Amino acid sequence: MRISFIWRTPAIALLLSAGVGLSGCASFSPDSGMTVVSDVASQTIGKDVAFVRSADGAERTGGAVRRLLGRPLTVDTAVQVALLSNKGLQAAYNELALAEADLVEQSLPPNPVFAISRISGNGSYEIERQVVGDILALATLPFRSEIARERFRQAQLRAALETLRLAAEVRRTYFRTVAANEMVGLLTDAKSTAESTAQLAKKLGETGSLNKLDQAREQVFYAETTAELGSARQEATSARERLARLMGLWGSDLDFRLPNRLPALPRHPQSLPSIEVDAVGHRIDLQVARMELAALEKSLGLVQATRFVTLLDLAGISKRIREGDGPPIRERGFDIEFQIPIFDGGEVRVRQAVERYNQAFNLLTEKAINVRSEARDAYRVYRSTWDIASHYQREILPLRQIITEEMQLRFSSMQIDVFALLTEARQRLASLRAAINAKRQFWLAQSDLQTAVNGGGSGAARETPTTTAAAAPAAGGGH
Template sequence: MHRIAVYLPLALGLLPMLAAGSQPYEPTVPVPEPTFVPLPSSLLEGDAMGEDDWRSANDTVGAFTRGHIDIIRWEAENRPATTTEVPSDDAPLSPTEALRIALSNRPDLFVTEDMNRLERARADVAVLEFARDVQRTWIEAVAATARLRRAEEAFEATEIATELGVRMTRVGNWGQDRLLHQQLSLSDAGIDLLQARQSATSAREALIRTLGLWGDATELQLPDQLPALPDAPLGADGLETAALQKHPTLSLLAIEAERARRGLASRTLDMWNDATQRALSDALAPAPDEGEGEAMLQLITSAPLLEQRRLPRGHDAAKAAKSQAEAAALAVGIRSRVREAYHQYRVAYAIAQGAEDNQRLSEELQNDMALRYNGMLKSTWDLLSSARDRVERADAAMQARRDFWLAHANLQAVLAGAEYSGPDAGTAATGRNAAAGGH
C-alpha cells in the first residue's frame, strides 16, 4: 500500500520526459465508446399474497441450513455470469507516480536558468499548487472507487432482504404493505448505487484529465483504499514559523521592502504616515446629522484622499509603503492560512478516528449478531439490518479518511507556500441512518 508522503514532492529537478504508462495524443487512433452498466434485474414486480404453496415453499427452505437467506445466496452464486472482469497485473497508481505523469504533460510548469529569483519563486508556488491538485484528485478517485464498492454491498444486502420479502409475500407470511416498504428500500439503494457509480466515474475522469492520459493508459489501476490514518497527527509547534521561512516569495518581498524603507529619511516616513492617517480620518468621519446607530450602517463611499501638500516629495515614500504593505499582507496571510489549514487537519483527523471506531464497533456487533443468529436467538431481519449498518459505517469511515487526507494535502501545500484552497465540505456521516429491517 502506497502512503502519501509527508511533504508534497516538488517538480524542480525532474526531467521532462514521457511518463511510463502514458501515451501521446494520436487523433487517427480509434477510441472506444463510453460504457454504462445498468442495475441488476428489478425485484419490483408485483407479487400476490399466497401465490406459492406454503408447504412446498417451506420444504425448499428446510433443505438449507439458514433458511431463506441461504437459498437467495445459493441462487446468486449459481447464476450465469453476466460480465467477465480481466484482472490487471499493473501496480496501483501511487500519488507520486500520478504527479510524475501529470508534470510530464505540463512543460509550462518547468523553470529555466534565465529566470530571476522572483520568477523562480512564483514558478515554485505554481508547481506546489498543481501538485496539491493532483494529489487531491488522486485521493478523490480512490475514495470514490472504494465508496462504489460499499454502495454495491449495500445494494446486495437490500436486494437479499427484498427477495426474502417477495418469497414471504408469495407464501402468505407477509402483507403487501410490508413488501412495498421493502421494495421502496431497494429502489432507494438502487438510486444510491447509480449515484455512487456516477461519482466514481466523475472522480476517475477528473484524474485522467489532470494526468493527461490517452489511449490504453486511461485504464489506470487505483489502490483498493486510501492509506490508513497516521498513528498521531502533526504537532502545531513551529508550523507558522516554518511556513514563513519556507515561503518562496515572502523573503524576496521582505528584502525589497526593507531596502525601500532604509532609503528614506525618518522625516519622510513621518510625513507619509501623518498624511495617510489624516486621509483615513477624513474618509471615515460620520456626517454631522448621523447618529451612532446610523454610522454603523454607513459604508465608506470613496477612497481615502492623500493631500499632495502634506506628502513628501518624490515617489519613494509611496513605493516603500506599498512594498511594506505587500510583504506584511503576505506574512499575515501565510500565518492565518496555516492556522486554518491546521485546524481543519486536526478536526478531520478526530472525525476519521471516531468514524473508524464506529466501524470497528459495528463489525463486532455484526459478528455477535451472526453468532446469535446461528444460535436461533436473532431473526434473519436482525442479521440483514446489522449487515446494512456495518456497510454504512464502513462507508462513513472511508469518507472520513478521505476528508483527512484532503486536509493533509491542503496543510502540506500551505506549509510549502501554496495558497489555501479552503476547507472541504465534509460528507462523512456516522452511519446511524441504517434502515431497520422487519421481523
Template sequence: MTSLYKFASGAVLALLLSGCASLSGDGGFSAAAGISEPRTGARASVEGRLPRNEDDARALAAVISKKLAQPLAADDAVQVALLNNRGLQASYWSLGVAEADLVQAGRMQNPVFDFKRSHGGGEVGYERTLTFNLVNLITAPMASRIEGRRFEQTKLLVANQALKVAADTRLAWVDAVAATQLADYAKQVEASAQASAELAGRMRKAGNWSSLDQAREQAYHAQTVAEVTHAQKAAVAAREKLTRLLGLSGEQAADYRLPDHLPDLPVAPRELADVEQIAVNERLDIQAARLDTEQTASTLGLTRTTRFINVLDLGAVRNTEGGTATRGYEISLEIPLFDWGSARVARAEATYMQSVNLLAQAAVDARSEARERYADYRASYELARHYRDHVVPLRKQISDQTLLRYNGMLMSVFELLADAREQATAVSGYINALKDYWTAQANLEAALGGRLPTNTGVKP
C-alpha cells in the same frame, strides 16, 4: 570635449562588459525545479529539461507509461502531473520570458547613426551623427538589478505553481480513490439489500411477513440502487478531475488504474512545533511577495533618479561641407518645463505602499491558513482513529453477536437486517473519515509550502 568622449567611451565599455550575460539555455527552469522538487518530493522533468522535440516527447511518454503500468499511487500521480500537466508546462516557459527580459536589461541600447547629404550653390555637404542614449548607460545597472529581482520572483511563482499542481493532484487522487472505494462498497451493500428484498418476498409468500415488512425491505433495496448510481457518478467525476490534472487523454485516460482503497491511517499524526512560523518561512507565495516589495522599492529609486532627466542622448558629429570636414558633438536633453516627474514618483510610491500592504496581508492569511489546516489535520486524524478503533470494531462485535443469536433463534430476521444496515453505515463513515484525514494532510502541506517537515519541530 575630450573628457566627454572619454566618459562616453568608458560608459559604453562598462556596459558592454556587463552585458556579456547570456541566456541559460533552459530559461531558468533548472533553478525553479531546484526550488519545487524538494517540496513536492517529485521530479519536475525528464533528464532535467523541458520537452522540446520528438525525442524528449518519447522519453516523457516512456516515463509516464511506466508509472501507469501499475495502480497509480499518490506520489506517482504527483510525478505524472508535474511532468505532463500542460498548464504547468506553460508556466515553466514563462521563466524563459523573464530570463530574456533580464538579459535584455543588461545590454546597451543600439546606437543611432544619422546620415545627411545636401547640396546647393555648387557645393555638397555631408552630415554624420552617431548617438548613444546616456540615460540607458546610467540606469542600466539599476535596471539589471530590478529585472534580476523580477526573474527571481518569477522563479518563485513558477515553483509555487508546481506546488499547487502537486497539492491539487494529491487531493484529486484522494477523492478519486475514496470515491471508487465508496462506489464498490455501495455495490456490496446493494447486493446484500437485494438478497434481503428477495428473502422478504419469499417470506411474504409463505405468510411469515406482512406487506409492510416486505415493502420496507424493497424500499431499502431501491434506496441502495440509487446510492450506487450516486456513488458511481461521484467516482467518474473524481477520476476525470484527476485525469485532467495528470494531462492524460485517449487510451491512457481510460486505462490507468487506481488502488482499491485509501492508505491506512498512520500510527500517529505529525506534531508541528510552530505551524505559523513554518508557513511564513517556507511558503513560496510569501517569498515572492517579499521580492515584489523589494522590486517595487527599487523601481521607486529608479523613478526618483530619472524624474528630471527622461531623455539624454550624446552624439558624435562629423560634417563635410565643400570639402572641409568638421567634427563635434551634440547633446539632446529633455527640458522639464511642464512635467517635473512628480506624478511618476507619486505613482511609484503608491505602488510601493500597495505592495507593502499586500505582503502584510499575505502573511496574515498564511498564518491563519496554517492554524486552520493543522487543527483540521489533527481533528481528522482523531475522527478517523475513533472510527477505526471504536466504531467499526464495536459494529463488528454487535454484528457477530447478532448473527449468533439469530442462528440460535434468539433474534428475528428483522434485527439481523437492521444490524447489517447499521454496520454498512459505520464502514462508509470510516471510509469518509479516512478520506477526510488524507485530504486534511494534503491541505496542511499546501498551507505550509511543501511536504510535512520531518526534522526540526516535528515528532513522527
C-alpha cells in the same frame, strides 16, 4: 531643448565605448533557470521536474511516465506523473524562460540609432549622418539590470510555486478519486444484499408471511441503494477524469490503475509546535512577496534618481556639405537633447512609486499574518480529522463488527428473524460510509497542511503589484 555642437571628436566611438563599459554580464543559462525549481521540488515534496524543450526530452519524460503508469498509482507516483506530463506546468516553465530572456535583454546596452539625410539644390548638397544613443539608458543600465535580475528570481519562485500548486491539487484529487472508488465498492456490496432482501420480501409477501408495509420498506431500501450507487459511480468517474487531466494523460495512458481503498491512517498524528514559524519560513509565495518588495524599493530609488531628466539622447553628427563647384566640406560633432522639467518635475512618478512600495509592504504584512493563521487552522483541522477518523477505526467499526457477529449468532439460533439482521446491516453500512468519509477528510486535511506550510494552494499565489510601471521610466520613455 536641443544643443548642437560641431566637434572634431568622434562621437560614435564615445557611444560604443560607453556601451561596452556599462554592458552587463547576464547570459542564457543551460537550464533556463530551472535549478531553483528543481531544488524546491526535491527538498519540499521529494519529486523531480523536467522542462521539455526538445524531442529527445519529450521521449525521456514519456518513457518515465509510462514506467510509472505500469503499476498501480500511489499518491506519490500520481504527483510525479503530473510534474512530468502536465502541459500547463510546462507553460509555466516557458514563462520562466521568457523571464530569463527579459533579464538578458535588460542587461544589454541600448542599440545606437543611425540616421542619414541628404539635401540638394542649386548645384549644392548637404549630407548629414547621425548615430544616436540613449545616455540615460546607458547610465542606468547597472540599476535596470539588477532589477531585471530580481524579477528573474521572482519568476523562478513563481515557477516553483506553480509546481507545488499542481502537486497539492493532484494529491487532493487522488484521495477524492480513491475514496470514491472505495465508496463504489461498499455500495456495490450493499446493493447486492439489498437486492436479495427485496426478492425475499417479495416472495414472503406473495405467501402472506410479510405485510405490504414491510415489503415496501425492503424494496425502497434496494431502490435507494441503487440510486446512491449510480451517483457514487458517476462521482468516481468524474474524479478519475479530473485526476487524468491534472496528470496530463490521454489515449492509452488513461488505463492507469488505482487502489480500491484509501491508505491506512498513520498510527500517530504529526506534532508541529512551531507550525507558524515553519510556514513563514517556507512559504514560497511569501518569499516572492518579499522579493517583490525589494525590487520595488530599488525601482523607487531609480525613479528618484531620474526624476528631473526623463529623456537624454546623445547623437554623433557627421556632415558633408558641398556648395557649387567647390570641394566638399566635412564637419563632425554631436547633438544632445533633453527635456526641461518646467511643468512636471517628476513628482508624479515619485509619488506613484512610493505608493506602489507602500502598497506592496502592506500586502506583504497581510500575507504574513494570513500565512500564520492558515497554518494554525490547517493543523487544527488535521488533528481533528485524525481524531475523528481514528475514532471510527478504533471504536465505532470494531463495535459494529461485534454487533454484526452477535446478530448472526442469534439469527443462527433462530432468536431473531432475517429482517432484524438486515436492519443491523443497514446501520453497519451507514457507519462504514461515515468511516470512509472521515478517512477521506483526514487525507485531504493532511494535503492542506502540507500546502499551508510550503505554499501552492489555490489562494496562495496572490500577487503584489509588479515593478514594471515603477521601473519603466528608467528606460527614458516617461514624461
